[in-house]
Amino acid sequence: MIPSDWNLLIIMLILLRTGSFVATAPPFSNRGIPLSLKVLLSVVLSLSIYFYAFSGTADPKLSDSLYLLYAIREIVMGLAMGFVVQLVFASVQIAGQLVDFQIGFSMSAVYNPMSGMNQAIMGRLYAMTALVLIFITNTHHLLLATFYKSFEIIPLGKQFPLSSGLNWIIETFSYFFAVAFQLAIPIVLVLIMTDLVMGLVSRTIPSLNVLMLGMPLKTLTGLFFSAMALPILIRNLIKVVGDMMPYLEQWISLAS
Template structure:
């Protein structure tokens, strides 16, 4: 019985992680595929874990299930933050260019997205798999069972300062990824302002939106290799943040 309980606790953490991590939690992916992926990963993790010493009562076992689910969601949320930073960068560009007014519901993501936000997000997903970062992410997650065993019941408090630093880093990274096209959009508005002062007959309100969109698309074409390089350099932060989070959460 304790063998079954041990496996189910491992499966709970794995399934919670898979459900929230972009790339694995794609809404178009069949639920049975996610379950089988979670079961397969749990079976791979199980042999290296120490079984529960005794059979837990239903109440205590339920508390352990909640603990493992929260742990899996927390570690997965750290991974999701990196993708959110990249998508946020695209949304900053959308807002500056004017695409944010044309945002629409994306059933694959389950949120309201616009053009550049969707482009940045799918570029990050593409690099996540092309660079085999998904293998490294799973490897670091599996290590969480050594750093944070299923039998552990007490954890360190991360503190408000650590959470604020993490969120601040996400916003900073989003702005750095978006700033080239944001500058292009701002310069376009500056040019439009000069045109309106020079030729008052031109209706800048009508001309401004198509011009900013056209200019941003042209510069996006030239900036695309640099953008891919910047996103590729930023993505390994997934491993770093996961490791730091698990180290901070664990106890001696």
């Protein structure tokens, strides 16, 4: 069946929401994925959503004179959902950067073409671990299913009250910033204790060159306890990745 001109407009609206979501939501927004593949994924998802949810049903009640407004709404909706997913990865990256700063790895931060930002060792480790866990736990399937569900809850062209979700946005920001500190606090506390011990040693033995010993000791201590705490980190990251779906569903419900 060849879609009519009006159905082509509907497909374009679906594509705008899908494309903006794919462009901003990890893991689909990863800069290591070629742009052509992202476009292909957006088109395939849009056609799948159209033929599964819209084909053979009554056309949505859309006014052709307001098509530009509908297009802007769909772009904003896709970007908003992708932003919620970005918050999860931002909290994980912040946790890694806190550990890097305390160990001293932040001085060796280099540009990461995959994320488009400067990252040190632990920041990359945390981010890549979270990315791998998304695929291991099949969260990417749940992510796509929730995105499809958004077309049922928020039909094409429907106006959504963003102002009503202001309190939710503040609470979500607060939660994921707290998550970042919870992920990093065990290693950070150990390294702070290391600094305190080195300070006491310098007071006890003034002739000891603490500056020369402090950095290697902090690096070894940070790496050792990071390796020891890796199972706990993975368990906490699985919980963080799992929390992503309820928050995304809450956002869709608020926008409906």
